[in-house]
Amino acid sequence: MVGGGPAGLMAAEVLARAGVAVTVHERMPSVGRKLLMAGHGGLNLTHTEDRGPFLARYGDSADRLAPMLDVFGPDDLRDWCAGLGEPTFVGSSGRVFPQAFRATPLLRAWLARLTELGVTVRTRQRWTGWAPDGAGLRFLDREGVLSDITPDVTVFAPGGASWPQLGSDGGWVGPFGERDVAVAPLRPANVGVRVGWTETFADRFEGTPLKHLSLAVRGHHGPPVRGDAMVTRSGLEGGPVYATGAAIRQALDAGRCVLEVDLRPDLTVAQLTDRLRRRRPKDSASSWLRRSLALDPVAIALLRESGGGAVPDDPATTAALVKAVPVPVTGTMPIEEAISSAGGLAWSEVDVSLMLRRLPGTFVAGEMLDWEAPTGGYLLQASFSTGVVAARGALAWLGRGPAR
Incomplete structure (x- = not known):
C-alpha cells in the first residue's frame, strides 16, 4: 500500500479483513494528516443528497464513480463510522459529520482497528518509482537509504497535489509517466x-x-x-x-x-x-x-x-x-493552497476494479484518479469508495474472492 490517506487506509482495512498481510508506506511522519486538516473545523464525511444530484457533483466522472458509490455509498460510510464507535449526524445542510464533529477521535479509533487487524504502517517512506526489474517498488527513507520490496499486489493511493505539506505532493506523476501511464496535469480544485x-x-x-x-x-x-x-x-x-x-x-x-x-x-x-x-x-x-x-x-x-x-x-x-x-x-490561487486537485491518472488506464491495464496487479484509488468534486462530503466519499473498490479488485487478483 502506497499512501496513508483515507483511500489508502480504507483499502488496507478491506484487505486486512480478508486475511492479507498489509503494509502501508507513508512519506509523512504519520498517516491521515489531510483527514485531520479536513476535519479541523468539522469533519464533513459525506452528504445525504439524493442519488441523482449527488452523482452530478462529480461532473464528467459521474458515470465512472457511480458503480463505486453503489459498492460503498453514503449509508455504508455512516455504518462504518458507527462501527468505529463514532456515530454520525446530519447537519442542516444535509452534510454528514461524526458525532464528535472533529476527525481526531475517528482517526484514533480507525488506527486502533487497523493495528488489531495486523496492518503495518511504515512512515517517512517516500516511493520513488519501480526498481530496475520493473516489478519491485523502491522507497527512500529519512536517512536517504533506498530499499526495494516486491509485493504480491499493490494499491496506490498517494493523493493528488493539494496541501503538499500534508503529504500529497504529486510526486508519483513522474514514475507513472515513465511507465507510459497517461496522467492529466494536476490542477487546483476547490480553490480561491x-x-x-x-x-x-x-x-x-x-x-x-x-x-x-x-x-x-x-x-x-x-x-x-x-x-x-x-x-x-x-x-x-x-x-x-x-x-x-x-x-x-x-x-x-x-x-x-x-x-x-x-x-x-x-x-x-x-x-x-x-x-x-x-x-x-x-x-x-x-x-x-x-x-x-x-x-x-x-x-x-x-x-x-x-x-x-x-x-x-x-x-x-x-x-x-x-x-x-x-x-x-x-x-x-496555486495548487498548494487548494483543498483538492483536478486531473490525475486517466480513467482509460484502469479497469472496473481500478487495476492498471498496463501494470497487472497494481491498483489505484483516491484523488490520484482524474476526478474532482466540490466540498460538502463528496471528496471524502469518493476517496473511501474507490479505496474499497481497489481493495476488492486486489483481493480478486490474489484469488481471495470476486471483485464485488
Whole structure:
C-alpha cells in the first residue's frame, strides 16, 4: 500500500479483513494528516443528497464513480463510522459529520482497528518509482537509504497535489509517466480565484462575506451555484466559487473568465426594478440600494467595483446589474493552497476494479484518479469508495474472492 490517506487506509482495512498481510508506506511522519486538516473545523464525511444530484457533483466522472458509490455509498460510510464507535449526524445542510464533529477521535479509533487487524504502517517512506526489474517498488527513507520490496499486489493511493505539506505532493506523476501511464496535469480544485480589486475595495472588505448569492460563469451552461463567498485580498473564495471550479478553469483556458454574481437570487429582474423605482429624491445611491433591496455595504461596493465607482441611476439597468454583477477572474490561487486537485491518472488506464491495464496487479484509488468534486462530503466519499473498490479488485487478483 502506497499512501496513508483515507483511500489508502480504507483499502488496507478491506484487505486486512480478508486475511492479507498489509503494509502501508507513508512519506509523512504519520498517516491521515489531510483527514485531520479536513476535519479541523468539522469533519464533513459525506452528504445525504439524493442519488441523482449527488452523482452530478462529480461532473464528467459521474458515470465512472457511480458503480463505486453503489459498492460503498453514503449509508455504508455512516455504518462504518458507527462501527468505529463514532456515530454520525446530519447537519442542516444535509452534510454528514461524526458525532464528535472533529476527525481526531475517528482517526484514533480507525488506527486502533487497523493495528488489531495486523496492518503495518511504515512512515517517512517516500516511493520513488519501480526498481530496475520493473516489478519491485523502491522507497527512500529519512536517512536517504533506498530499499526495494516486491509485493504480491499493490494499491496506490498517494493523493493528488493539494496541501503538499500534508503529504500529497504529486510526486508519483513522474514514475507513472515513465511507465507510459497517461496522467492529466494536476490542477487546483476547490480553490480561491484571483480578482483585480481596487485597493480601496480590498482594504475595506478583505475577509468580508458576500452572503446569500449565486454564482455562474459567463458562457457556461451549468446552473448557478448558491451560497456564501468570502472576499479576500486578491479575489474570492468559498463554496460557490469551489463548485464552479471546473467551469472557471475551462473559461480561463479559453482566454477569459467572468463570474456573474447574482446578489438577489430569490428575486427577478422585474421585481428588483419595481422596488428600485420607489427611490426617494433625497436617497443617495447607497441608501437607495440598502432600503430598496436590503443590500449590505460589501454588496453595494461590489456593484460600484463593476461600474468604475458608480451605480446606474436607471432602475432597470441597476436591477439587471444586481442579478449579474460581472467579476473578471484573472486566475486561480496555486495548487498548494487548494483543498483538492483536478486531473490525475486517466480513467482509460484502469479497469472496473481500478487495476492498471498496463501494470497487472497494481491498483489505484483516491484523488490520484482524474476526478474532482466540490466540498460538502463528496471528496471524502469518493476517496473511501474507490479505496474499497481497489481493495476488492486486489483481493480478486490474489484469488481471495470476486471483485464485488
